Every structure is written in C-alpha cells, then in structure tokens.
Amino acid sequence: MSDHESTYVPKTGIEKWLDERLPIIRFGADYMALPTPRNLNYWWTFGAILTLCLVVQIATGIVLAMHYTPNTELAFDSVERIMRDVPGGWLIRYVHANGASMFFIAVYIHMFRGLYYGSYKQPREMIWILGCVIFFLLIATAFLGYVLPWGQMSYWGAEVITNLIGAIPVIGEPILIWLRGGPAIDNATLNRFFSLHYLLPFAIAGVVFLHLWALHQVGQSNPVGILMPKDSRSKDYLPFHPYFTVKDGFAIILFLMLFAVFVFYNPNALGHADNYIEANPLQTPAHIVPEWYMLPFYAILRAIPDKFGGVVAMFAAIGVLFILPWLDTSRVRSMRYRPTMKKLFVIFVVVCLGLGWCGAQLPDANVIPGIGGGFTLFDGDINTYLWLTRVLTAYYFLFFLVLMPWVGLKETPLAVPASISEPVLTGETEQKG
Amino acid sequence: MTDQVVHDGDGDPNRRDFIHIAAGAAAVGAGAACVWPLINQMNPAADTVALASIDFDLTKVSEGSQVVIRWQGKPVFVRYRTAEEIQEAEQTPLSALKDPQADADRVKAGHDQYLVVVGSCTHLGCVPTFGTGDYGGWFCPCHGSHYDTSGRIRKGPAPKNLVVPDYEYLSDTSIRIG
Amino acid sequence: MTSTLTKRVAAGLFAAVALMGAGAAQAEGGALHPRNVNFSFEGPFGTFDQGQLQRGYRVYEQVCSACHSMNLMAYRMLGQEGGPFYDEHHEAARNPYVAAIAAQIEVPDTDTETGEPITRPATPADHFRAPFPNATAAAFANGGAAPPDLSVITKARHGGAEYVYSILTGYRDAPDGLRINPGQHYNPYMNGDMSPFWEGDEHHVPPGGFIAMAPPLVAGAVTYDDGTEPTVDQMAQDVAAFLAWAGDMHQVERKRTGFAVLIYLLLFGIITWFSYKKIWRDVGH
Numbered sequence: 054m055s056d057h058e059s060t061y062v063p064k065t066g067i068e069k070w071l072d073e074r075l076p077i078i079r080f081g082a083d084y085m086a087l088p089t090p091r092n093l094n095y096w097w098t099f100g101a102i103l104t105l106c107l108v109v110q111i112a113t114g115i116v117l118a119m120h121y122t123p124n125t126e127l128a129f130d131s132v133e134r135i136m137r138d139v140p141g142g143w144l145i146r147y148v149h150a151n152g153a154s155m156f157f158i159a160v161y162i163h164m165f166r167g168l169y170y171g172s173y174k175q176p177r178e179m180i181w182i183l184g185c186v187i188f189f190l191l192i193a194t195a196f197l198g199y200v201l202p203w204g205q206m207s208y209w210g211a212e213v214i215t216n217l218i219g220a221i222p223v224i225g226e227p228i229l230i231w232l233r234g235g236p237a238i239d240n241a242t243l244n245r246f247f248s249l250h251y252l253l254p255f256a257i258a259g260v261v262f263l264h265l266w267a268l269h270q271v272g273q274s275n276p277v278g279i280l281m282p283k284d285s286r287s288k289d290y291l292p293f294h295p296y297f298t299v300k301d302g303f304a305i306i307l308f309l310m311l312f313a314v315f316v317f318y319n320p321n322a323l324g325h326a327d328n329y330i331e332a333n334p335l336q337t338p339a340h341i342v343p344e345w346y347m348l349p350f351y352a353i354l355r356a357i358p359d360k361f362g363g364v365v366a367m368f369a370a371i372g373v374l375f376i377l378p379w380l381d382t383s384r385v386r387s388m389r390y391r392p393t394m395k396k397l398f399v400i401f402v403v404v405c406l407g408l409g410w411c412g413a414q415l416p417d418a419n420v421i422p423g424i425g426g427g428f429t430l431f432d433g434d435i436n437t438y439l440w441l442t443r444v445l446t447a448y449y450f451l452f453f454l455v456l457m458p459w460v461g462l463k464e465t466p467l468a469v470p471a472s473i474s475e476p477v478l479t480g481e482t483e484q485k486g
Numbered sequence: 487m488t489d490q491v492v493h494d495g496d497g498d499p500n501r502r503d504f505i506h507i508a509a510g511a512a513a514v515g516a517g518a519a520c521v522w523p524l525i526n527q528m529n530p531a532a533d534t535v536a537l538a539s540i541d542f543d544l545t546k547v548s549e550g551s552q553v554v555i556r557w558q559g560k561p562v563f564v565r566y567r568t569a570e571e572i573q574e575a576e577q578t579p580l581s582a583l584k585d586p587q588a589d590a591d592r593v594k595a596g597h598d599q600y601l602v603v604v605g606s607c608t609h610l611g612c613v614p615t616f617g618t619g620d621y622g623g624w625f626c627p628c629h630g631s632h633y634d635t636s637g638r639i640r641k642g643p644a645p646k647n648l649v650v651p652d653y654e655y656l657s658d659t660s661i662r663i664g
Numbered sequence: 665m666t667s668t669l670t671k672r673v674a675a676g677l678f679a680a681v682a683l684m685g686a687g688a689a690q691a692e693g694g695a696l697h698p699r700n701v702n703f704s705f706e707g708p709f710g711t712f713d714q715g716q717l718q719r720g721y722r723v724y725e726q727v728c729s730a731c732h733s734m735n736l737m738a739y740r741m742l743g744q745e746g747g748p749f750y751d752e753h754h755e756a757a758r759n760p761y762v763a764a765i766a767a768q769i770e771v772p773d774t775d776t777e778t779g780e781p782i783t784r785p786a787t788p789a790d791h792f793r794a795p796f797p798n799a800t801a802a803a804f805a806n807g808g809a810a811p812p813d814l815s816v817i818t819k820a821r822h823g824g825a826e827y828v829y830s831i832l833t834g835y836r837d838a839p840d841g842l843r844i845n846p847g848q849h850y851n852p853y854m855n856g857d858m859s860p861f862w863e864g865d866e867h868h869v870p871p872g873g874f875i876a877m878a879p880p881l882v883a884g885a886v887t888y889d890d891g892t893e894p895t896v897d898q899m900a901q902d903v904a905a906f907l908a909w910a911g912d913m914h915q916v917e918r919k920r921t922g923f924a925v926l927i928y929l930l931l932f933g934i935i936t937w938f939s940y941k942k943i944w945r946d947v948g949h
Binding site: 209212213215216217230231232234235236237238239241245334335336337338339340341355358359360363415416417 | 535644
Binding site: 091130133134136137143144147291295296299300302303306307309310313314316317318320321326327329330331339 | 708735736741812813815816819820821822855911912913914918919921922923925926929930932933936937939940943944947
C-alpha cells in the first residue's frame with residue numbers, strides 16, 4: 054500500500070547521493086517490502102506468472118522480428134527458415150507461439166480468480182478496469198500475431214475478424230478498407246499488422262504499470278475479501294519479499310514445466326495444422342476455427358443469427374466485464390462466504406469452457422450424435438451446437454446482468470471473519486490455497 | 487505573479503477567457519492536423535486503388551461448372567449454369583428471398599447462362615464452395631450460409647447476395663471485369 | 665473449501681482440453697482416422713532411423729519429386745546432424761554424399777556474364793529443384809489441382825506421417841453408387857464430403873474424399889541399396905518418415921533439450937520448495 058512508510062535506509066555515500074536525486078533504489082526496495090496479506094493463496098501467483106509471460110513474449114518477439122519478413126511472398130518461408138536455419142530458431146519460435154497460449158491460460162485463471170474473490174469490488178475498480186484493458190489489448194495482439202506466419206488460418210482468420218468491423222452500419226465498410234489498406238487482405242494488411250503487433254505489447258506493458266500502480270495504491274485483495282488494517286505493521290501483513298517472491302517463484306517453476314511440455318514435446322498441439330499451408334486467397338479451409346483462447350467469443354458471435362447482432366454480442370461479452378464492479382450489489386467480496394453465488398460461479402466457469410467447446414464445432418452438427426432431425430426451434434434443430442451455444446450465451450450474459458445484481462441483494466452471506474488472522478489462528482485455514 | 491493578475495484584471499473578463507479558449511482550440515486543431523496524415527496513410531495506396539481490370543475468356547468454363555479467378559485480391563466466380571439451374575433461379579419468387587433481387591438483374595441480358603459474382607461470402611468473407619448447400623448454388627463452410635444458383639442468400643447468417651462486380655461483354659465469349 | 669474448488673476447476677479444465685481434442689478429431693470430416701504405424705521417431709525419446717530416411721529420400725526423389733516440390737528444403741540439409749546422409753566427419757555443406765546427390769540434379773540459374781537463363785548442376789547450398797516453375801503451371805499440368813509442396817506436409821495435416829502413409833496405401837475401388845469425376849480417385853483417408861456424389865443410403869455415405877493423385881507407388885518402383893524389399897507399404901512408411909523429418913528436422917534435438925529443461929526445472933522446483941518452506945516456517949497460514 055502506498056501509505057506504508059518507506060523503510061529504505063541508504064547505506065553507502067553513493068546510494069545516499071542517488072537517493073536525493075533519483076530515489077530509484079528506494080522505489081524498488083519499497084516495492085519489495087510491500088505489506089502483503091499473509092493469506093494469499095496460489096491463485097494469487099498468476100500476476101507474477103503473467104508478468105513473466107509478457108517478458109518472454111516481448112523478448113522472443115524482438116528476436117523473431119530480426120528474421121521475419123512481413124511480405125506476403127516471403128512471410129511463410131521466412132517463418133519456416135527461422136525453424137530450419139536460424140540457430141536455435143525453432144526454440145524461439147515455438148516458445149513465442151506456445152507462449153501466447155500460456156499467456157491466455159494464465160490470464161483466464163487470473164480473471165476467474167478476480168471474479169471469485171470479488172477483487173473488482175470497491176476500492177479496486179480501477180485495477181479491474183485496467184485489467185480488462187490489458188485483456189482486450191492481449192486479444193488484439195494475439196490476433197495480429199497469428200496473421201504473421203501467413204498460413205491459411207492466418208489469412209482466413211484475418212479475413213473473418215476484419216469483416217466483423219464491416220458489419221457496423223454505414224461507417225463499417227470505409228473503416229474496413231482503411232484498416233486493410235485495400236479491398237482485400239493483402240501485403241498492406243500484413244505490413245501494418247506486423248507493425249502493430251510489435252507496438253501493442255509495449256502498450257500492454259504501459260497499462261500493466263498502471264494496473265500495478267493502482268494495486269499498490271489500494272493494496273492487494275485477499276481470499277477472505279475483508280478490508281485490510283490501515284496499520285501496515287499488523288500481523289495480517291507479511292513483506293512481499295521474501296515471502297511472496299519465493300511463493301510466486303515456486304508457482305512460476307511449475308508453470309514453466311507445463312510450458313516446457315508444450316514447447317518441447319507438443320509444440321503444435323495448440324495450433325492448427327492448416328496454418329502450415331501457405332495462405333491461399335482463393336480457397337477457404339473446410340473448417341476454420343480461431344485459436345483456442347478466442348473460441349468462447351467466436352461461439353457467441355455465431356450464436357446470433359444476425360451479422361451485426363453477432364458482432365455486438367461478441368464485443369458486449371468483453372464490454373460487460375468493464376462495468377462488472379457496478380453490477381455486483383453484494384457487500385461481501387469473496388464468494389467463499391456467498392454459497393449461492395459460488396454455485397452460480399462454478400456454473401459460469403463450466404459455461405465458459407462449454408462456449409469454448411462449441412466454438413470449435415460446426416454450428417449445424419448434432420450435440421448428441423444419432424438423434425438428428427428432431428425438434429426444430431426457429432431456425433435450427435434443437436440438438437445442434439447452434440442451440441447449445443445460444444443457451445450458454447444466454448447464461449453468460451444472465452450471470453453478469455441479472456444474477457450478479459439480483460443475488461447480491463437477495464442472498465444471505467455467511468459470517469465473514471473480522472480479520473484474516475482470525476481464521477488463520479483458529480486453524481480454519483485453506484490447504485495451501 | 488501578483489502583478490500579472492492585476493494586469494489581467496484590466497480587460498473584459500469574457501474577452502480574456504475567449505483568448506485562452508481560442509489558444510486551446512488552435513492547439514487542438516494543430517494536434518488534429520498532425521494526427522490526420524498518420525491516420526490517412528492507412529487508406530489504400532495509389533497502386534492498390536488503380537482499379538486493375540481483367541479480361542476473361544468464357545470458353546474456359548464448361549457447362550455446369552465454374553472457374554475461379556483472382557481480381558483485386560478477391561476470388562471471382564464465373565459459372566456456366568445449366569438450363570435447369572437457370573430455370574430454378576428464375577422461378578424463385580422474390581418473396582422467398584432474404585435480399586430480394588431477380589435473377590435477370592444479376593446477369594447480362596442474353597447471357598443468362600453465365601453468372602459472374604465475387605466469391606466472398608457476404609457474412610465474413612470466406613470463399614463458398616461450389617455446387618453444395620441446400621439450394622445447389624454455393625455453401626459457405628465457415629458459418630453455414632447457403633446460396634442459390636443465382637448467388638442469392640437463402641439460408642444462414644449472411645445478410646446479402648453474392649456481389650455482382652462491374653463487368654461487360656467484349657464479345658460473346660469474353661468479358662472484362664472491373 | 666478452496667481446495668475443492670481448485671480440484672473442480674482443474675478437473676473442468678482437464679475435461680475441456682480433452683473435449684477440445686475430441687472436437688478437433690471430429691472436425692476432420694468424414695475421413696477415416698489414419699492407420700497407426702510404429703514410427704521410430706514417435707514418443708518423447710524417439711529418434712529417426714537414418715537408413716529409413718535414406719530410403720525415404722530415394723522414394724521422394726524418384727517418385728514424388730516428379731510432381732511435388734519441397735521448396736523449403738536445401739540439399740545441404742540432407743547432410744546435417746540427424747539427416748539421412750549425416751556423416752560426423754563432414755560438415756553438412758561439405759558432405760561428399762550430399763554433394764554427389766546434388767550434382768546429379770540440374771537447377772535453373774542466371775549466367776553471371778550474359779544474364780541469360782541457364783541450368784547448372786546443383787550444389788549442396790541449392791534448394792530442391794521444383795518440378796514446375798509456379799503454382800499455375802503445376803495446376804495446369806495436373807488437371808487443375810496443383811500438387812501441394814511437401815516441405816511441411818506432416819505438420820500441415822492431422823495425423824502427420826501416419827496420414828501420409830495412410831493416403832499412399834489407402835487407395836480403394838470406389839463403392840458402388842459413388843460417382844467419380846474423370847481425373848479423380850477415391851481414398852477413404854482423404855478429407856472431403858462424399859454426400860453430393862453418393863447415390864446410396866444417405867446414412868451410410870462412404871468415408872473419405874477424392875484425390876487427384878493416382879496411386880503413386882507400385883511394388884519395386886524404387887531400388888533400395890540396403891536390400892530392403894520395396895513393397896508399397898515399405899516405401900510409404902519410408903517416405904512418410906522422410907517427410908516427417910523434413911517438416912520438423914530439429915525434433916530429436918528439441919525433445920533432448922526438453923528432457924534437460926524439465927530435469928533442471930524439477931530440481932530447481934524442489935530447491936525452491938524447500939526454500940519456500942524454510943521462509944514460511946514461522947508463519948501460520
């Protein structure tokens with residue numbers, strides 16, 4: 054918290070000299086000494102994991118850009134040249150490609166954690182909103198990056214996603230042409246996507262700085278969800294270092310092991326085979342799907358029979374996150390003490406995974422095979438992914454727009470402890486998070 | 487500092503505010519003028535806009551099939567329709583259509599066997615596959631739009647018919663697109 | 665409380681990953697799942713069989729390369745570590761076997777004095793000669809369907825090397841009631857949808873799709889130096905192994921590095937765990 058007193062004492066003459074002019078060591082030392090709620094569990098380590106992901110993506114991305122050629126004639130071959138001829142290039146490229154997936158695994162867990170423990174609630178609204186901005190920038194960056202290898206999925210993904218903008222009435226078409234730099238996805242598009250893909254991660258880093266600034270202003274949330282004592286010497290706090298650096302470090306090592314299994318043993322498992330076919334503007338692959346981390350939003354897009362309506366629903370699915378702090382009417386932060394909301398939350402997690410699954414299926418395919426041509430509702434058989442997606446989409450929005458405000462007013466939460474040391478001392482503790 | 491306040495106080499308060507607002511507005515204008523070229527550069531470049539037209543020899547298409555050519559970076563379907571397909575397209579009542587347009591308005595008079603359309607699904611731009619779907623025209627694999635033998639949208643999320651590009655007949659067997 | 669939630673979410677994530685895998689498999693359409701082959705390079709410790717890679721290259725060179733390019737391959741790659749003609753006494757670009765293989769092939773070039781187009785014997789640094797000058801020419805010479813480049817074919821198809829093997833050995837006579845257009849062949853392992861061409865029972869549409877390539881392998885099409893009998897099955901396995909190597913030639917190195925990385929992370933993790941325990945020893949939490 055920003056109001057905790059600085060404990061840094063410059064030791065040498067040089068440190069003292071520097072501290073009077075540019076207190077950068079003090080800044081770092083105070084950061085490390087930050088009073089942190091002692092009961093943070095492993096779900097809280099994903100912040101550090103995400104910082105690592107950003108650093109890994111920027112570092113590998115910068116060196117990949119030294120070999121990549123953003124030209125429609127050369128892009129595909131230049132990526133494969135990195136894989137074959139550049140010393141260790143296969144490693145850097147596979148780390149970057151799988152790093153995107155790892156980034157999203159971590160960011161989704163981080164977001165679900167924030168949702169479960171009410172980390173978006175007063176006074177942390179700005180942290181949450183800045184987090185939503187980061188998430189949006191992350192999706193944009195990942196989309197732009199996926200276009201660069203210029204495979205079939207790159208090209209058709211770019212075609213479909215830019216066409217979403219064309220769905221906006223009146224101004225959509227001119228914006229679409231402006232964005233692509235021509236009537237179709239072509240060299241101009243690839244060039245600017247490369248430029249923006251290089252730029253956006255630094256914008257993300259900037260917003261991450263604001264995200265942390267806001268975090269240090271109000272202090273971290275915690276699993277119990279109560280406001281922390283003002284006195285930073287309270288035994289509810291532990292200094293960030295060494296307690297949480299080592300905890301985050303341990304979690305990072307576990308995460309890196311998962312990362313390594315993908316990079317070294319299944320480097321293409323999270324990608325799509327069609328992206329190893331060079332882009333062909335005259336032929337769409339039989340079954341186009343976005344990367345796994347976009348699938349829930351893609352499913353929502355397809356759930357709506359109207360083109361513009363689908364685009365609105367998809368953006369609303371992200372947009373609703375921004376106003377979440379004002380949709381939740383509960384006075385209790387942590388869902389640990391909200392039994393009804395906790396059940397609805399578990400359903401919500403399943404619904405999000407279900408939407409992801411539906412996004413990978415053909416909309417007309419049967420959910421339960423063998424029972425075809427059954428009951429038709431409006432424009433489709435009820436036993437299709439189309440209808441399953443619609444039901445799940447309905448719950449997605451219902452959860453935020455109806456259940457959040459309504460349950461918060463109606464439910465009776467369990468008794469919330471007065472301080473975090475209370476459950477800690479009485480032994481009613483969680484098992485290692 | 488205090489001196490300045492006294493001097494400022496001399497003038498008419500409204501006039502004094504105006505000069506600050508005008509200066510601020512000029513700054514905003516200068517900023518906008520600087521940003522505009524940075525935005526404008528993303529519009530299609532001169533070589534991209536130079537509307538390249540292409541000639542196509544219709545004898546390359548056999549009856550009941552289509553040829554796909556590339557024009558302005560997009561696929562264009564040239565389809566030689568069978569008599570049965572033409573009849574089907576012409577007899578469809580306009581009331582059955584999502585984007586009503588008569589078949590006669592989508593081909594050139596006297597050449598109704600040749601249908602020329604831009605091969606981008608009007609939903610999200612995928613290339614529909616030939617001869618499939620419920621209406622015998624095209625079927626878009628991405629999100630399941632069905633087009634009939636006149637390239638008109640019949641079922642699925644696409645809002646419009648396949649676009650007929652500007653083209654003209656140079657002779658009975660040759661067209662110029664663009 | 666939280667730990668049960670942890671388990672639930674973890675189980676959910678696991679189920680989702682499994683289901684997405686199932687979804688991807690379903691998305692292949694009506695094709696049969698590729699037949700299983702026990703390739704030597706499978707698994708976390710698998711390596712390529714150099715003899716098989718040499719035979720596979722021979723099949724590619726004598727059969728496939730008549731129509732299929734491998735534009736991302738250079739002859740020198742055949743001699744690099746793990747490659748079919750790797751020799752530890754020679755660096756890849758100076759490998760005499762590779763130089764001899766390249767020298768048999770004429771590649772197009774430009775005369776340095778006159779600027780006229782010429783051909784000359786290839787060197788190890790040259791890329792594989794392409795059978796056609798461009799995709800349009802390739803399509804024109806093959807009835808409209810350009811033979812795909814094979815450089816990364818095993819990465820570009822679900823099933824990888826087993827898919828290639830299955831296609832090559834999977835040609836069948838079309839079942840009665842299936843209309844086949846001239847220049848097309850039926851293959852149950854090919855992606856496609858046969859329902860528009862099927863006149864039989866609509867619930868029993870035959871699996872697979874049409875392929876423009878005629879069955880390319882006949883027994884004895886290639887002579888093997890090492891005495892292996894060149895059956896269709898053997899040649900298909902060998903060329904599939906060669907293509908798997910060509911598409912992902914650093915995979916053995918990759919898996920070896922991965923093993924070292926995981927062992928390191930494991931030890932690092934154990935040390936950090938004890939460090940964590942020690943730091944948190946006096947803190948109830």
